[in-house]
Amino acid sequence: MFDRDLWREIFQSINMNRTRSVLSGFTVAFAILLFTILFGIANGLNNTFAEAFADDANNSIFIQSGTTTKANKGYQAGRQIQFKNKDYDYIKEEYGDDVQFITSRIYLNVNASFRNEKNSYSVRAVHPDHQFLENTKIKEGRYINQLDLDNKSKVVVIGRLVEEDLFLKTTALGKYLSLNGLQYKIVGIFTDDGGDNEERLIYMPVSTAQRVYGNNDYVDQINLTYNPNMNYNKAIAFSNTLTKDLKDRFDVASSDQRAIRVRNLANESKTVNQMTFGLGVIIIVIGFGTLIAGIVGVSNIMIFIVKERTKEIGIRKALGASPKSIISIILMESVLITAIAGYVGLLIGMGVLEFVGPSLEKYFIKDPSVSITLVIGATITLIIAGGIAGYLPAKKASKIKPIVALRDD
Amino acid sequence: MLNIKKLHKSYPIGDSSLHVLKGIDLSVDSGEMVAIMGSSGSGKSTLLNIIGMLDEADEGEYILDGVPIKNLTEKKAAIYRNKFLGFIFQSFNLINYKNALDNVALPLYYQGMKRQERQELALFHLGKVGLEPWAHHLPNELSGGQKQRVAIARALAANPKLLLADEPTGALDTKTSYEIMEFIQQLNDEGKTILIVTHEEDIAQMCKRIVRLKDGLIMEDEKVEQVRASQYV
Ligand SMILES: Nc1ncnc2c1ncn2[C@@H]1O[C@H](COP(=O)(O)OP(=O)(O)OP(=O)(O)O)[C@@H](O)[C@H]1O
Ligand SMILES: [Mg+2]
Numbered sequence: 015m016f017d018r019d020l021w022r023e024i025f026q027s028i029n030m031n032r033t034r035s036v037l038s039g040f041t042v043a044f045a046i047l048l049f050t051i052l053f054g055i056a057n058g059l060n061n062t063f064a065e066a067f068a069d070d071a072n073n074s075i076f077i078q079s080g081t082t083t084k085a086n087k088g089y090q091a092g093r094q095i096q097f098k099n100k101d102y103d104y105i106k107e108e109y110g111d112d113v114q115f116i117t118s119r120i121y122l123n124v125n126a127s128f129r130n131e132k133n134s135y136s137v138r139a140v141h142p143d144h145q146f147l148e149n150t151k152i153k154e155g156r157y158i159n160q161l162d163l164d165n166k167s168k169v170v171v172i173g174r175l176v177e178e179d180l181f182l183k184t185t186a187l188g189k190y191l192s193l194n195g196l197q198y199k200i201v202g203i204f205t206d207d208g209g210d211n212e213e214r215l216i217y218m219p220v221s222t223a224q225r226v227y228g229n230n231d232y233v234d235q236i237n238l239t240y241n242p243n244m245n246y247n248k249a250i251a252f253s254n255t256l257t258k259d260l261k262d263r264f265d266v267a268s269s270d271q272r273a274i275r276v277r278n279l280a281n282e283s284k285t286v287n288q289m290t291f292g293l294g295v296i297i298i299v300i301g302f303g304t305l306i307a308g309i310v311g312v313s314n315i316m317i318f319i320v321k322e323r324t325k326e327i328g329i330r331k332a333l334g335a336s337p338k339s340i341i342s343i344i345l346m347e348s349v350l351i352t353a354i355a356g357y358v359g360l361l362i363g364m365g366v367l368e369f370v371g372p373s374l375e376k377y378f379i380k381d382p383s384v385s386i387t388l389v390i391g392a393t394i395t396l397i398i399a400g401g402i403a404g405y406l407p408a409k410k411a412s413k414i415k416p417i418v419a420l421r422d423d
Numbered sequence: 424m425l426n427i428k429k430l431h432k433s434y435p436i437g438d439s440s441l442h443v444l445k446g447i448d449l450s451v452d453s454g455e456m457v458a459i460m461g462s463s464g465s466g467k468s469t470l471l472n473i474i475g476m477l478d479e480a481d482e483g484e485y486i487l488d489g490v491p492i493k494n495l496t497e498k499k500a501a502i503y504r505n506k507f508l509g510f511i512f513q514s515f516n517l518i519n520y521k522n523a524l525d526n527v528a529l530p531l532y533y534q535g536m537k538r539q540e541r542q543e544l545a546l547f548h549l550g551k552v553g554l555e556p557w558a559h560h561l562p563n564e565l566s567g568g569q570k571q572r573v574a575i576a577r578a579l580a581a582n583p584k585l586l587l588a589d590e591p592t593g594a595l596d597t598k599t600s601y602e603i604m605e606f607i608q609q610l611n612d613e614g615k616t617i618l619i620v621t622h623e624e625d626i627a628q629m630c631k632r633i634v635r636l637k638d639g640l641i642m643e644d645e646k647v648e649q650v651r652a653s654q655y656v
Contacts, residue, residue: 018538019532019538022538023532026520026521026525027520030520030521031520325516326518328516329516329517329518330518330529330533331501331504332475332477332504332510332516333504333505333510333529333530333533333577333581334501334502334504334505334506334530334533334534334581335501335533336497336498336501336502336533337497337498337501338498339533412497415477415478416477417472417477417478420477420512420516
């Protein structure tokens with residue numbers, strides 16, 4: 015196999031029959047090209063899914079309220095359910111260790127200004143735990159803390175893009191930001207992987223928002239993460255119990271879907287995992303399909319080549335070529351053609367992904383690419399594939415009788 | 424050198440079979456130069472191919488250089504072909520994408536000789552047939568006579584004991600034919616045993632013995648006075 019003379023023979027034969035070799039490689043190159051692109055696209059879809067969930071901790075539960083759709087316990091339908099601080103306290107106490115992080119959320123819209131720069135932003139008034147629920151990353155300064163809540167301090171943590179919008183090139187940390195005319199001290203700047211919108215937010219303590227905007231103890235939403243040690247089934251059971259408790263607490267009919275809504279990401283991440291898995295299976299099936307098509311293609315052409323070279327093989331045998339040397343020459347040629355052609359297909363495929371990748375983002379295909387492991391795996395697979403493709407033709411060639419090959423016709 | 428007794432060969436044709444060789448007895452000594460003649464279809468090539476181990480007899484005995492040739496494995500046959508036999512064909516049978524030198528070196532490659540060594544030896548043999556300047560030309564850049572000389576150089580390269588030629592001059596004009604025969608006679612002078620299939624009487628007369636086939640049997644086997652090809656060249 016590592017006989018230099020053998021390789022010389024093979025290169026000579028490939029080189030002297032370039033068209034034939036290129037033709038036989040074409041199917042493989044095409045198959046691998048197709049496979050690479052499909053694989054890349056699937057990867058891109060996966061990346062999109064992964065990113066959609068990168069933003070939130072995936073053991074999150076979101077609790078929102080609405081209006082009742084069913085009459086219950088003497089109450090009429092259409093009643094507005096409003097969460098308050100005591101509901102937050104209730105969940106926190108009632109569920110203890112089952113809850114990992116918990117926060118309230120109040121949504122506000124404000125006009126913010128610093129010196130001459132103005133813009134409107136969404137504000138989320140939150141508890142300190144919110145940072146972990148939302149995977150907020152502090153770039154400078156700090157996040158909202160318990161002291162801010164206790165003192166109802168007028169402090170804010172602003173997104174990276176808010177700083178960019180309003181403070182231009184200067185640093186915002188420690189400066190005062192005007193929100194609807196009131197001055198708030200900027201105690202931190204954050205970044206977030208959830209995209210631009212997430213970085214155009216402003217966080218403030220929930221108690222501050224309650225005092226300044228309404229002077230009440232209302233909250234819009236309660237978010238929590240359950241104990242990460244819970245498995246999927248436990249997590250679902252947990253959110254079911256939570257839902258039931260809250261419905262009882264607010265005298266909401268247990269069949270009412272609107273009044274209290276509990277959304278458990280465990281459900282969704284399971285769906286996504288199943289989808290990702292399904293996609294993986296499809297890719298593997300398609301990949302193997304194309305590869306087998308490629309092998310059959312090369313094998314067919316190699317058989318054709320053997321036929322075409324029957325006379326040459328007969329001559330070689332008359333000159334004393336052993337069956338083994340005939341097998342090696344055909345097998346190695348097949349491996350070489352398959353490997354090189356496959357590589358060309360792989361490179362073109364990677365080039366295509368690189369080139370059109372960015373324009374595919376609007377089709378939910380983000381950063382489509384193939385990994386180095388795949389490239390290495392493909393190389394090994396291609397060599398094996400070439401061997402399989404070449405085996406039958408090589409066997410056929412070794413069985414050629416010199417007398418038949420040399421007959422003039 | 425070789426000894427053949429009661430050799431039979433038939434080819435299946437459809438349901439029946441064609442009995443081509445019907446009991447050939449032939450023995451050839453070392454250093455002989457034998458012409459095999461006969462009309463078309465008389466089985467000359469068939470006999471030569473069996474002698475050259477390119478084909479197998481159905482019945483009978485064939486001993487080559489003391490070795491009984493019967494039921495050999497492909498691998499053994501390859502070794503014997505390589506060591507004992509050199510072939511020259513009517514249609515030259517050169518490998519068209521290899522230059523003259525590489526064609527001549529091919530049997531040496533199958534002997535396992537190192538590249539450097541076999542290139543030198545191949546060049547030496549090309550020199551002997553007067554084609555050293557053409558060593559790096561492809562077969563399709565050579566004339567028929569030149570191609571046959573390359574084929575002769577190739578047949579000689581492995582230094583075989585027995586040289587088999589099936590109508591070596593069949594595709595050549597008279598003048599070139601005689602040039603080729605001159606080479607072959609020189610080889611015989613040097614001691615090589617040679618079998619030539621031909622249906623040209625003048626070519627046969629340039630050998631030392633003529634075996635005539637008819638209907639699958641040897642009809643006549645006579646020693647002749649060798650005509651030297653050099654007098655025509
Ligand atoms: N593989 C084969 N299958 C069937 N018949 C064959 C085969 N090879 C040869 N024959 C037949 O056997 C007979 C002898 O063939 P062979 O080639 O030995 O003749 P030849 O004497 O060399 O003739 P020519 O002078 O035309 O070359 C012919 O009738 C030929 O058709
Ligand atoms: Mg013949």
